[in-house]
Amino acid sequence: MYIKSRRESLLNWILTFSGVTCIVLSLLIAHFVYFNEVFNIFLYSTPIKYFLILCAELFFINFFTGLNKSFIYRGIYREAVVSFEIALLMVCGLIIVLFWLHGLTDSRRLIMTYFFISFVILDYAARTFIKYFLISFFKKGKFSSRVLVVAAPETFKTTVRLFDKELDWTRNIIGISTSDVSLIGKSTHGKKVICSNDELLNYLTRNSVDELVVLTDEYDSDTELKDTLSKAEEMGIKVDIRVNLSLFDYLPSSFVKFDKIGNVQCISVSRNYMSHKKLFAKHLMDFSGGLVGFLIFCIFYVIIGPIIKIDSKGPILFSQPRVGKNGRIFKCYKFRSMCADAEARKKDLMSKNEVDGLMFKMKDDPRITRVGRFIRKTSIDELPQFINVLKGDMSLVGTRPPTVDEYIKYEPKHKARVSMLPGLTGLWQVSGRSDIKNFEDVVKLDMKYIDNWSILLDIKIVLLTIKVVLFGKGAK
Structure with a gap:
């Protein structure tokens, strides 16, 4: 396992060095096409800023997203798709960083387009050559x-x-x-x-x-x-x-790892195994996304807070005990969208529950206030959960955190869904949310996320969440 890890790390470094070279060449090509000049490109601060941001993004993509997995064995078409995905992630990341640095207005979008096209072509060519070289020189050569x-x-x-x-x-x-x-x-x-x-x-x-x-x-x-x-x-x-390991034959091989705990050599079996690199990447994504989200929450607090207070009696923020990773209890924050005695009235409404299983959902819930319907429809009520993300109780992406009442009724198979940090969003939220009427379907989506987790999957879910929030799909 250690040797394999070193090989993967070496391959990532080779592809990163190759990618940095492609970034430089792509910037030169883009600059030449746009300005009809090449050699003085790095005399200006803007191309240097682009270069540093793109290199940092490339390093993150190669070492933390898993896009280089099975590099040697995937075909020509798949490699072209990977080069396209890397270029797309880098350009999107560059736009986001420039936006927060207030440099987007100074950028030339056409240069980014030229860079994108050039990088896809150059990176694909470089990756194809590296693959051919490694296979012919090492795997099939005398050095293998x-x-x-x-x-x-x-x-x-x-x-x-x-x-x-x-x-x-x-x-x-x-x-x-x-x-x-x-x-x-x-x-x-x-x-x-x-x-x-x-x-x-x-x-x-x-x-x-x-x-x-x-x-x-x-x-x-x-x-x-x-x-x-x-x-x-x-x-x-x-x-x-x-x-x-016949006892665990039903599990994918990626769930079984060799480990050392203290001075004991052992075999670890886990559904949500994360390497230190991937765990660091998820924490970095949570912290950066949580910080941005917290600033958005502060703005909405000033605007929405007084309206909630005027609309009905009670606090602006509502906190409820929720179950986090492996049964840890934490306070989950939301903008209050219900009347102050909502929890007390829940027992009287259980007969009208529209979800089969251990969740409560009800159309036209009488406990929801007028402002509450709006902030729920637009998902504004969940903005305070960025506080939970910064506190480490939740992640940007994960499974839905159950209430304590739901959790104590769980069967062993259900408890697997809290083996990861709960998320502000997840597969459940981007797959219909309130349109899903069966608790077991929610569990299946959560387990699908846990079993197939990757940083790239988290990024895709975040982008889908933005789409869902903008169109209000499944929100009630």
Whole structure:
């Protein structure tokens, strides 16, 4: 795992260096097309500012969004899409940063368009060349690590094919060994069975092998194979043995990680495993987005606050105990959209609940005030939750935080949805919100988010949330 992490980090650095080069060339091309001059571009402050912002964004994208995952194995079309996505994220990020720096009015939008087109073409060409170089020079060249796979005879075709598909660019499978002699000469995915397990030690002694990867459970009962593996290690050959985790076969492999807690080596199983880099990126996104949101909340507080106070008795802000990550209780803040005794009246309205399951939703809820209907329709009532984001109780994107009453009625399968920080928005909010009438559907959306989480997914949900808020889809 550690070696794989280093390989991924090295690849990210290579693609970042390549991307920075493409940024410089794209800025030069854009400047030349717009001004018909090149060499004095970096004498001005604006191109330098663009360059620094774009480089910072590129670093974040390459190291924290996961867009470079499966770089070696994806096809030409997918690589073009990735280059387009990177350019789009960078230009959108540049526009947002310039807006907050009050530099958007000084920018030339046509230059950004020229930059976008140039970067997509150059970055795609650079990535294609890097991929070709790594495959030809390392994976298929003399600098690759020569891997021999030990597989079970009945499953060797499927096992080796899946293993080779995810192999990094520094390793190359040179052959397969099985316990069945009759399979020698057979092949799968371009990889041949070159020896039996009985002849494995003899093959290792007389041929060039750097790594021995054991993808069969036969070594548990085969003492001769165990002895071969021990002697292979003595020869200096790296031996990797697959750990059988049949208890967790129903989980994707990304949920299972090797870890060290104190001085104990262990296997960790978690639905929402996050690396330190990805966790840092999510916290950075929460803090920056929370800070911007808090400033917006302050503006609306001055405008909406007095109107709420005049419309009905009660405080401007409403706080309610909600359940956060793994059962932690916190106070969730909202602009008050209901009458002051709303919680007391909820019991009398439970028979009119329109959601099947452990949530309460009611059309034309009599507890909602006149101003409350407006701020709910426009989602203004949720702006105070940016306070929760800054406090660390919530994230910008996550699952819906349940009330304490809902949570105590949960079954074990429901509690998985609070295994991450709850979010100000999430898949539930951008998939219909109040139009969803079944609690189990809400759980499915939350689990879909948890199982497929990435920074890129968070960015997509934030953009979809803006669209939902502007058009008021599903809000009641």
